[in-house]
Amino acid sequence: MRLVLVPTPIGHLEDITLRALRVLKEAEVVACEDTRRTGVLLRHYGIPTPTLRLDQHTVGRARELLSPYTYVAYATDAGTPGISDPGAELVRLALEWGWRVEALPGPTALIPALVASGLPTRRFTFEGFLPKAGKERKERLLALAREGRTAVLYESPHRLRKTLEDLMEVYGPAHPVAVARELSKVHEEVFRGSLQEAWAHFLEPRGEFVLVLGPKEAPPVAAEALLDELKAQGLSGKALFRALLQRGVPRNEAYRLSLEEG
Numbered sequence: 001m002r003l004v005l006v007p008t009p010i011g012h013l014e015d016i017t018l019r020a021l022r023v024l025k026e027a028e029v030v031a032c033e034d035t036r037r038t039g040v041l042l043r044h045y046g047i048p049t050p051t052l053r054l055d056q057h058t059v060g061r062a063r064e065l066l067s068p069y070t071y072v073a074y075a076t077d078a079g080t081p082g083i084s085d086p087g088a089e090l091v092r093l094a095l096e097w098g099w100r101v102e103a104l105p106g107p108t109a110l111i112p113a114l115v116a117s118g119l120p121t122r123r124f125t126f127e128g129f130l131p132k133a134g135k136e137r138k139e140r141l142l143a144l145a146r147e148g149r150t151a152v153l154y155e156s157p158h159r160l161r162k163t164l165e166d167l168m169e170v171y172g173p174a175h176p177v178a179v180a181r182e183l184s185k186v187h188e189e190v191f192r193g194s195l196q197e198a199w200a201h202f203l204e205p206r207g208e209f210v211l212v213l214g215p216k217e218a219p220p221v222a223a224e225a226l227l228d229e230l231k232a233q234g235l236s237g238k239a240l241f242r243a244l245l246q247r248g249v250p251r252n253e254a255y256r257l258s259l260e261e262g
Contacts, residue, residue, distance in 0.1 A: 001099040002071045005087060006030075007080040007106025011185035013044050015107050021045055023104065027073035031066065033086065038075050049073070059086045062093055080108045084128040084154055109183050113210035114152055116190050117178030120215060124150040130163065141170045144213070151213040157205040164199040167213065171195060176214035182207040223249050227257050 004023050009015040024030060024047050031054040032038035038051055054062060054074065066072050074081055074090060081087030082103070094101050114121055125147050131137040144151045155163050160179075167175070173196035181189045181202075191201055223244070230243050237258065244254035 001066070001069075001094070001097070003066075003090070003094050003099050003101050004071075004073050005081040005091070005101070005103040006073045006075045007104055007108065008038070008041055008075045008078055010078040010107050010109050010183055011188075013041060015184055016041075016045075017104065017106055020104055020106055021047070023073050024049055024075075026071065028069040028071045029066075030073045030075060031062075031090075032075045033077045037077055041075075054086070054090065056086045056089075059089050059093070062090055063097060078107070078109075080106060083108060083110065107184075109154070109180070109208070109210050110152055112183050113178070113180035113190070113212055114150070116180065117150075117212035118192055119176060119178060119212055120150050123215075124152060126152045127154075129154050129156075132159070137166070141166060145170050145216045147215070148217070149215050151215075153211040153213070155209045155211055157207060157209065160202055160205040160209050161199060163211070164195055164202075167211075168195045168199070171213065171216055175216065178212040180210040180212070181205075183210065223253055223257060 004027065006020050006023055007016075008020070024042065024045075027049055030038060030042065030049050030051045032051055033053075033055045035051040035053050042049065042051070052065060054065060058065065074087060076085040076087055079085075080103075082091055091101055091103075110126055114124060125144065127140065127144060130140055130153060153163070164177075167177070174194045177193070177195050177198050179191045179198050179202065181187070181191070185207070187207065191198055193201070226244065226247055226249065227240075230240055230247075235243050241254050241258035244257060245251060249257070
């Protein structure tokens with residue numbers, strides 16, 4: 001069995017590679033989240049390959065549904081399969097069954113939003129969709145802020161303003177953000193400003209959103225006081241070095257302090 005993950009346009013139908021089109025033509029079947037949506041793409045390029053629905057509700061039956069085929073292309077509603085969609089579960093199952101799995105490079109909303117944001121790109125973290133509510137959501141937001149890296153989130157229009165409000169509580173209203181809307185589509189927009197300004201700008205959100213948050217600077221660490229605290233816990237050597245890093249001490253300084261105490 002050969003399973004090829006095929007990225008499809010997130011908006012503009014020309015955003016697809018020649019290799020992806022070839023695979024869609026060669027495959028025996030195109031498994032996809034929505035046969036109607038993928039059908040629009042296939043008809044646009046004159047590709048007659050039949051489609052088969054394989055979404056979050058049916059991915060558990062993938063082996064049964066795909067058993068008649070030896071060469072399957074898999075496409076999600078838009079973008080690269082496996083990012084916030086059932087593609088990740090399909091890959092896990094296929095590898096367990098010993099299938100050959102290939103992933104083609106191609107469209108995704110994550111990278112265009114990040115590079116167009118104007119925020120640091122050297123180190124970033126991708127969160128996808130946040131938990132909708134409760135303790136888990138709060139913990140994820142706090143963890144993102146502690147990362148010290150640019151953070152990228154996906155969000156739906158009806159939850160955008162609530163998410164911006166929650167982010168203001170954790171990052172502060174003045175924290176820099178870029179909000180990309182409807183990337184590669186007719187009404188594409190990239191708003192750059194503070195969280196407060198973004199909240200005021202998107203009064204009636206429409207479309208699909210990607211939020212790019214600038215890194216939150218960690219408060220300065222009193223390294224010497226922290227060193228005494230960790231030494232009192234009996235830490236030394238590599239354990240002390242790792243503990244200093246985890247508490248926010250810069251790597252070079254943590255290395256120096258742990259050597260001096262070695």
